[in-house]
């Protein structure tokens with residue numbers, strides 16, 4: 001039986017505790033779950049960098065020009081990728097670190113060929129450096145890499161347990177939606193992911209699951225329960 005392929009998008013916040021201090025606890029738990037699922041699933045991981053630097057937010061605050069801010073954000077994802085690879089290897093799984101911003105000391109440059117090689121070797125693929133271009137997000141990167149690995153689904157592990165009909169922080173009547181179409185997510189401006197990511201996923205019919213990565217055994221639940229979190233699809 002061939003393995004299901006999942007592109008897992010991990011927010012950089014996975015490296016932080018509730019008080020914003022660095023911790024490896026969450027990420028080690030995620031890796032232990034990946035290990036448990038490794039008979040049935042192969043994972044590609046796109047890691048964010050928000051724990052270190054977000055291009056627009058931190059770049060603006062620091063007063064660097066926006067393209068430079070985004071480059072620093074992309075470098076932040078590479079630092080997270082290095083940590084992720086180290087923890088994965090400490091858990092005796094094998095991983096390849098792929099960099100969109102060529103850094104031979106850190107990992108392999110991303111190419112379709114290097115992706116195929118790692119997939120064939122049954123490695124966990126860690127995609128860093130975003131798309132390599134400023135003004136994109138790691139969410140858009142996740143869709144791009146999902147297409148490149150021919151992922152069955154994209155799983156976005158975030159700090160919210162799904163997609164809501166309105167912002168639950170502002171609207172007490174907001175309801176969690178089990179499934180939603182890309183069209184509705186875009187029209188209703190439901191956030192969670194940026195419009196470029198939604199548009200690209202819709203165009204290529206890539207299904208996205210959104211769930212709380214900090215919930216206990218989140219990945220195991222995502223694997224077993226199709227109703228865990230929210231699912232965004234092209235619809236019929």
Ligand code: UDP
Nearest residue numbers: 012048049050055070073130131136137138
């Ligand atoms: N980024 C970029 N191009 C890309 C991907 C990411 O310029 O293709 C920058 C962007 O500035 C972003 C930062 O890298 O703010 C870190 O990623 P992100 O904010 O998505 O991290 P997360 O919030 O998921 O931790």
